[in-house]
Amino acid sequence: MIDAGYPILSSLIFFPLLMCLVLAFVRSDELVRVITLAASVAEVLLALPLFGFDPAQGFQFVEQLTWVPQWGLSYYLGVDGISLLMVMLTVGILPLCVLCSWTYIGKRIKEFHICLLLMTAACIGVFCALDFVLFYVFWEAMLVPMYLLIAVWGGPERRYASIKFFLYTLAGSTLLLVAMVAFFRAGGTFSIPELMERSYSFRFQFWAFLAMALAFAIKVPMFPFHTWLPAAHVQAPSAGSVILASVLLKMGTYGFLRFCLPLTPAASAYFAPVMIAFAIASIIYGGFVALGQSDIKKLIAYSSVGHMGFAMLGIFLFNQRGVEGTLLVMLNHGIVTGALFMMIGLIYERSHSREITANQGLGKFLPAYMGFWGLFALSSFGFPGxxxxxGEAAVMTGAFQHSWLVGALVVPGAMLAAAYMLRLSLRMAWGGPASPAGKGWRDMNSREWVYLAPLAVLTIWLGVAPGMVLRTIDPAIERLLADFQAKSQAVVAQVEEIDRPLPMELAVVEIDKAGATGAPLAD
Known part of the structure; x- marks a missing residue:
């Protein structure tokens, strides 16, 4: 691990907040854009020491400072192989959001860019927090700037979409607060690593899992809690949709990996069949609904329901390939779907419409645009290379390791993704009749090349050579699954020893050294 000589994680959180104060005293809209872009690039530079992360170790770049000693609160930050990728994705997406909104936002420019910086700080805090209360503070803080991005700079139905987003996520946050208090009373600390070292009764895990799972499932969002997502995506400005798809949706799956599996392993195993069923429903439902959309942005929004269904499925397979696939899907969905939302904003600036019929037959007039679109569309439905x-191949491999039935049920979801993305892309490229106005549209300018090219490079590079990412996440996954198995077995042993009936049958999945699932152990 590299010693950068400064608190890296705190710098990543508080530097955007400092720049918000600077922007408050700037009056020129053009200068606001320039300062925010410079700040976002500086944020990337501040994150470079994270490349010195040592996968063999646990939490790194740790910062801990007593906060409220009477209540056992501390300012406690750190990253491991699970959170590192999400931090880097959040940092990397910020300058691209600034660039893609350079001419798109026409009102309250300063406030818009302040919201982008606040969102970045809160999201990084969520992925770095190792104190439960600190995590909850960042989790709640993220709601306000996202709500404002939709409510102030959104489309015609922005009020409905913003209120729906806020109410859904606030309801989930209330359940998370209940779980946090319960863990403090049971474990006597808010420190997440210390809570992970403790064991809890199955009855406690049962209710704690339900509270946390509902909170995180809303954030994913998982079927049937997904209805806020299409409304939020369609009404949000391009940068808001990019942050929502690339970062916010990952908080739900991250919560399952960070809290549910380590803290409530027996309950996670017990509820695994239900979670797998909902994940498969998300994959298939998202695909079918996306197939019937005429609004490009709404189609991509529903595709996110399906993609995040793959991520959820991988978690509850409890094997190495499945969890690997989850983290890869989280990262790659952030890259590809973020790029697609940027491209939707790009074409909206020209056509002022998100309908497929108003944006078809563009292959002759916008060849560079359709080249980028084709690359990201192919990646979106899992084209080899x-x-x-x-990520999706890893999840499907884990699904077939778990059960041939689960694997077979996932296949239609992959086929639906190919169907709706190819249908959309073919109509945009060669559909007819082409929009007459399209003949006068200019192809991509240099600014648009700058913010799409890095995502295109990552799309190809991570498809051809994902080894660096796998080396980073594999040790953390192995530790997570080993701890999950040990704690699950311990709960079974306790239940057998006290011979006390449980409210439901307890099933724990046994994991072998290769990560494949074995037969369930019944109480």
């Missing part, structure tokens, strides 16, 4: 294929 591109990044999304790696």
């Amino acid at each position: 591109l990044n999304s294929f790696v």
Whole structure:
């Protein structure tokens, strides 16, 4: 691990907040854009020491400072192989959001860019927090700037979409607060690593899992809690949709990996069949609904329901390939779907419409645009050689290791993704009749090349050579699954010893050294 000589994680959180104060005293809209872009690039530079992360170790770049000693609160930050990728994705997406909104936002420019910086700080805090209360503070803080991005700079139905987003996520946050208090009373600390070292009764895990799972499932969002997502995506400005798809949706799956599996392993195993069923429902439902959309942005929004269904499925397979696939899907979905939302904003600036019929037959007039679109669309449905294929293939491998039935049920979801993305892309490229106005549209300018090219490079690179990512996440996954198995077995042993009937049958999945699932152990 590299010693950068400064608190890296705190710098990543508080530097955007400092720049918000600077922007408050700037009056020129153009200068606001320039300062925010410079700040976002500086944020990337501040994150470079994270490349010195040592996968063999646990939490690194740790910062801990007593906060409220009477209540056992501390300012406690750190990253491991699970959170590192999400931090880097959040940092990397910020300058691209600034660039893609350079001419798109026409009102309250200063406030818009302040919201982008606040969102970045809160999201990084969520992925770095190792104190439960600190995590909850960042989790709640993220709601306000996202709500404002939709409510102030959104489309015609922005009020409905913003209120729906806020109410859904606030309801989930209330359940998370209940779980946090329960863990403090049971474990006597808010420190997440210390809570992970403790064991809890199955009855406690049962209710704690339900509270946390509902909170995180809303954030994913998982079927049937997904209805806020299409409304939020369609009404949000391009940068808001990018942050929502690339970062916010990952908080739900991250919560399952960080809290549910380590803290409530027996309950996670017990509820695994239900979670797998909902994940498969998300994959298939998201695909079918996306197939019937005429609004490009709404189609991509529903595709996110399906993609995040793959991520959820991988978690509850409890094997190495499944969890690997989850983290890869989280990363690659952030790259590819973020790029697609940027491209939707790009074409909206020209056509002022998100309908497929108003944006078809563009292959002759916008060849560079359709080239980028084709690359990201192919990746979105898992074309071999591109990044999304790696994650979805890993999840499907884990699904067949778990059960041939689960694997077979996932296949239609992959086929639906190909159907709706190819249908959309073919109509945009060669559909007819082409929009007459399209003949006068200019192809991509240099600014648009700058913010799409890095995502295109990552799409190809992570598809051809995902080894660096796998080396980073594999040790953390192995530790997570080993701890999950040990704690699950301990709960079974306690239940057998006290011979006390449980409210439901307890099933714990046994994991072998290779990560494949074995037969369930029944109480």
